[in-house]
Amino acid sequence: MFTLAYLSDPHIAPLPAPLMRHLLSKRIFGYINWRASRKNIHDRRILDAITQDMAAQGADHIAVGGDLVNLALPDEFTGAHEWLRTLGTPEQVSVIPGNHDAYVPLDHDTGFGQWMAYMTTNVSDVQPPPSGTGDFPYIRQFERVALVGLSSAVPKPPFIASGKLGAEQIATLNGILQDLGQRDMFRIVMVHHPPLQGLSGKRRGLDDVQELEEVLQAAGAELVLYGHRHVHALDTLACDPPAPVVGAASASSSHDSIDKQARYYLFRIWRKGKAWKCEMTVRGLTSAGGSVTALEKQMLMG
Numbered sequence: 001m002f003t004l005a006y007l008s009d010p011h012i013a014p015l016p017a018p019l020m021r022h023l024l025s026k027r028i029f030g031y032i033n034w035r036a037s038r039k040n041i042h043d044r045r046i047l048d049a050i051t052q053d054m055a056a057q058g059a060d061h062i063a064v065g066g067d068l069v070n071l072a073l074p075d076e077f078t079g080a081h082e083w084l085r086t087l088g089t090p091e092q093v094s095v096i097p098g099n100h101d102a103y104v105p106l107d108h109d110t111g112f113g114q115w116m117a118y119m120t121t122n123v124s125d126v127q128p129p130p131s132g133t134g135d136f137p138y139i140r141q142f143e144r145v146a147l148v149g150l151s152s153a154v155p156k157p158p159f160i161a162s163g164k165l166g167a168e169q170i171a172t173l174n175g176i177l178q179d180l181g182q183r184d185m186f187r188i189v190m191v192h193h194p195p196l197q198g199l200s201g202k203r204r205g206l207d208d209v210q211e212l213e214e215v216l217q218a219a220g221a222e223l224v225l226y227g228h229r230h231v232h233a234l235d236t237l238a239c240d241p242p243a244p245v246v247g248a249a250s251a252s253s254s255h256d257s258i259d260k261q262a263r264y265y266l267f268r269i270w271r272k273g274k275a276w277k278c279e280m281t282v283r284g285l286t287s288a289g290g291s292v293t294a295l296e297k298q299m300l301m302g
């Protein structure tokens with residue numbers, strides 16, 4: 001049995017005080033939004049309660065679905081790196097970037113590239129991405145379970161929260177999924193933006209969601225994870241056999257609507273005969289001042 005813990009969109013608070021020169025960009029709009037709204041939603045105490053409960057579950061690996069930071073301020077990236085270290089080592093934790101991690105154009109080393117150790121392939125027997133696709137997709141392989149991490153994080157103009165994978169990353173993903181499928185691996189795909197058409201509007205969705213969905217359908221996957229919407233959701237990818245697509249609520253959310261309250265996910269994966277089994281447990285808060293409890297448990301497969 002392999003257990004993966006998954007959380008997304010921690011939007012780590014509090015926000016470090018920005019310098020005026022940092023706000024001379026798209027960040028000014030995000031800062032106004034943070035002050036007016038988001039700082040009341042993303043609560044560090046809630047995030048800490050979620051991660052402490054998650055640590056107590058003893059998962060084999062932790063996946064983080066992006067949007068660790070808010071305005072892509074320099075101090076946010078270092079703070080997020082320290083937070084990642086509290087979750088585990090780069091061997092124990094996999095991360096993908098979200099749109100807030102690429103809120104403004106930054107050099108690789110001053111942006112989410114600082115977390116690169118958490119976003120690298122851990123096996124040598126897989127085909128590396130061709131040059132030009134950057135560092136994504138990466139593959140984390142754990143015996144017969146493989147986690148494929150994508151990056152949809154690209155800087156966009158103000159008021160646009162969409163993402164893009166690009167043709168090369170999608171083509172590489174296709175080859176990786178075909179290869180892992182032929183080796184009968186349990187394939188988990190993690191992407192920040194919703195991977196199915198209809199889950200997000202044009203200003204917040206993936207520019208190339210149709211291309212991604214077509215590759216996922218044709219090549220197949222066993223589990224697809226995303227965040228971005230901050231809404232707990234379960235959908236189905238129309239591949240053969242159909243695969244669950246799980247959207248995560250923000251792990252720091254104090255929102256009072258039931259599907260937006262802070263959650264994280266445990267996926268227990270095992271093999272029975274020739275079939276994969278996957279059980280999902282959702283743990284989270286039912287009120288901002290409450291404790292983290294099991295909210296839902298169901299078999300996603302088998």
Ligand SMILES: [Fe+2]
Pocket residue numbers: 009011067098100228229230
């Ligand atoms: Fe987010």
